[in-house]
Amino acid sequence: MVELIFKRFTLNQRIQHILFFTSFILLAYTGFPLKFPESWWSSWMIASVGGFDNRTLIHHLSGLVMIGVSVYHVVYHILEKPRYDVLFNLKDIDDFKQQMKYFLRYSDEHPKYGRYTFKQKVEYFGAGFGAVVMGFSGLLMWQPFEAMKYFPIGLIQIAGLFHTWEAVLASIAVFIGHFYDEHFDKFLNMSWWTGNIPEEEMKHEHPLEYEEAMKNRPTGNMEHLEHKENNILITGFGKIVFTLIFIAICSWLVWMSYTILYEAIVNYIL
Amino acid sequence: MGGIITDRDNKWYQIFNIRKLTLIFIFLLLLSINNSIAAEQSGTGDISCYHCHSRLVSDFQKSVHFDKNTCADCHGGDLNISGSLVSINVMHANFTGKPTAVNIADFCAKCHPGSSGVYEESIHWQKLKEDRPAASCTDCHGIHNILSSKDPNSSTFPQNIAETCAKCHENQTRMQALYYGIKTDRFDTYKKSYHYKSYKSGGGVIATCSDCHENHDTRIASDPKSAINPANLITTCGKKGCHEGAGNVFLSGGKIHEEQSVYLLSFDAKRIVTIFYIIMILFELTFTFGLIFLGITSKFDIKRRH
Numbered sequence: 001m002v003e004l005i006f007k008r009f010t011l012n013q014r015i016q017h018i019l020f021f022t023s024f025i026l027l028a029y030t031g032f033p034l035k036f037p038e039s040w041w042s043s044w045m046i047a048s049v050g051g052f053d054n055r056t057l058i059h060h061l062s063g064l065v066m067i068g069v070s071v072y073h074v075v076y077h078i079l080e081k082p083r084y085d086v087l088f089n090l091k092d093i094d095d096f097k098q099q100m101k102y103f104l105r106y107s108d109e110h111p112k113y114g115r116y117t118f119k120q121k122v123e124y125f126g127a128g129f130g131a132v133v134m135g136f137s138g139l140l141m142w143q144p145f146e147a148m149k150y151f152p153i154g155l156i157q158i159a160g161l162f163h164t165w166e167a168v169l170a171s172i173a174v175f176i177g178h179f180y181d182e183h184f185d186k187f188l189n190m191s192w193w194t195g196n197i198p199e200e201e202m203k204h205e206h207p208l209e210y211e212e213a214m215k216n217r218p219t220g221n222m223e224h225l226e227h228k229e230n231n232i233l234i235t236g237f238g239k240i241v242f243t244l245i246f247i248a249i250c251s252w253l254v255w256m257s258y259t260i261l262y263e264a265i266v267n268y269i270l
Numbered sequence: 271m272g273g274i275i276t277d278r279d280n281k282w283y284q285i286f287n288i289r290k291l292t293l294i295f296i297f298l299l300l301l302s303i304n305n306s307i308a309a310e311q312s313g314t315g316d317i318s319c320y321h322c323h324s325r326l327v328s329d330f331q332k333s334v335h336f337d338k339n340t341c342a343d344c345h346g347g348d349l350n351i352s353g354s355l356v357s358i359n360v361m362h363a364n365f366t367g368k369p370t371a372v373n374i375a376d377f378c379a380k381c382h383p384g385s386s387g388v389y390e391e392s393i394h395w396q397k398l399k400e401d402r403p404a405a406s407c408t409d410c411h412g413i414h415n416i417l418s419s420k421d422p423n424s425s426t427f428p429q430n431i432a433e434t435c436a437k438c439h440e441n442q443t444r445m446q447a448l449y450y451g452i453k454t455d456r457f458d459t460y461k462k463s464y465h466y467k468s469y470k471s472g473g474g475v476i477a478t479c480s481d482c483h484e485n486h487d488t489r490i491a492s493d494p495k496s497a498i499n500p501a502n503l504i505t506t507c508g509k510k511g512c513h514e515g516a517g518n519v520f521l522s523g524g525k526i527h528e529e530q531s532v533y534l535l536s537f538d539a540k541r542i543v544t545i546f547y548i549i550m551i552l553f554e555l556t557f558t559f560g561l562i563f564l565g566i567t568s569k570f571d572i573k574r575r576h
Contacts (some may be wrong), residue, residue: 033466037470043471051473053474055472064364076452103567103568158539158543161544165544168551172555172558173554175558176558177562264544264547264548268540268545269548
């Protein structure tokens with residue numbers, strides 16, 4: 001069976017994504033042990049990157065990479081032809097309603113998504129908001145005595161508060177929400193690496209975009225590819241490994257958010 | 271033989287009958303007492319105090335003082351007089367039994383005049399002299415089992431200092447009973463700082479209690495000589511190896527143990543941030559896990575599978 005291949009991400013976008021998630025994982029891995037220094041996993045994780053000084057160095061360098069990618073992304077958007085399909089619109093509300101109706105068995109019709117689903121838009125702007133918050137608060141905390149020349153210590157403590165909360169919020173969004181939807185549910189989704197999306201998936205996930213693309217079809221832009229059936233043993237094994245990693249990360253994040261929420265609710269609300 | 275074997279037919283029974291066994295037992299008992307006394311005396315270097323104060327002496331054996339000092343160096347008395355019967359024999363040469371908290375500094379001053387002299391200017395000593403309970407040498411360093419501050423088991427090892435201070439300063443009943451206006455959350459607030467988190471998660475020790483408050487010369491913040499007096503904070507924080515060149519800094523902006531906040535139109539900014547994120551995270555957890563759950567249950571319908 002021969003099927004069409006659609007280009008979803010350009011090389012530039014893929015490199016941005018790879019740099020962003022690599023720095024994100026490193027930041028989370030070297031950051032959370034410092035927030036919970038008395039947990040059993042904390043010293044283990046710090047030892048695995050080769051000591052506390054390495055941890056700090058990796059955290060700072062990854063932070064710089066993330067700030068760099070975020071700034072570049074804004075520049076990239078300004079230089080590129082402006083696109084509006086990633087912005088929120090009224091159709092997202094209808095999509096959300098339809099999705100809930102579908103899930104709750106009020107309707108058997110799946111919502112027809114365009115290039116980006118409402119969830120992907122929330123994740124995209126969430127990542128943008130997070131990068132701004134983490135970048136500024138992180139820079140303030142990097143050199144507290146430098147920062148204290150210009151700002152009161154209260155502001156630096158607030159930066160620390162923002163840094164922790166936003167880290168937990170972003171990690172839940174990325175490691176649970178984004179990871180499940182894009183890399184677990186659509187196993188094995190390689191479009192982050194190749195930039196391609198097969199016709200079958202395009203029809204299923206982004207029907208509106210598919211219709212649009214087929215209507216004004218530029219002949220040169222599409223490749224044909226022999227459809228390969230994946231080896232069920234390899235896929236099954238991969239799914240088991242992914243499930244285990246996913247469950248471990250989920251419980252870790254849920255434990256951390258429970259701890260931090262409990263402390264905050266006791267201190268600030270009760 | 272083939273018949274019934276009784277106890278008396280047993281060869282071993284004939285060799286060790288009950289009388290012989292009892293005699294052997296008594297003999298062994300005597301032998302062991304003799305042996306243990308010999309072992310004790312050789313192990314403790316003929317400390318006659320060991321006969322009655324065995325626990326204290328075995329504590330003392332582990333301490334840094336054991337090689338250089340004897341009991342008499344601190345407690346007075348004469349060790350050369352055998353104390354095998356009653357310790358009254360030891361007590362004759364200016365013997366001091368259990369020292370009071372005020373005496374302890376004098377005890378230590380015999381060999382450590384420097385540290386004791388500095389300590390006698392501290393707030394702890396001032397309060398002790400006023401007959402109020404406060405930390406003396408032994409409260410931080412231990413009594414008989416004093417270890418070097420380089421020993422990881424020592425209560426004055428840099429990574430253990432916070433716990434050592436917290437013994438008293440976190441204890442609400444103790445701090446209330448002699449209420450000097452000291453808050454008991456000092457260790458908890460220190461725990462939130464990078465200073466604590468660094469060493470707790472395997473990094474180097476950055477700053478612990480005694481680095482800012484001084485170990486022997488602990489003074490109240492309002493004392494102009496105190497390291498934590500606002501006028502001296504720049505030198506204290508700007509120590510070599512710490513925040514060197516911490517000059518024109520907004521140090522007056524806040525205290526390190528206190529939660530400082532910025533107020534926006536009379537609203538506490540920290541409260542606003544926290545409540546905002548509590549709502550966001552609760553919403554996000556519901557949203558994320560809800561959609562994952564609904565997505566999975568949706569797949570149980572065969573007609574919905576693609």
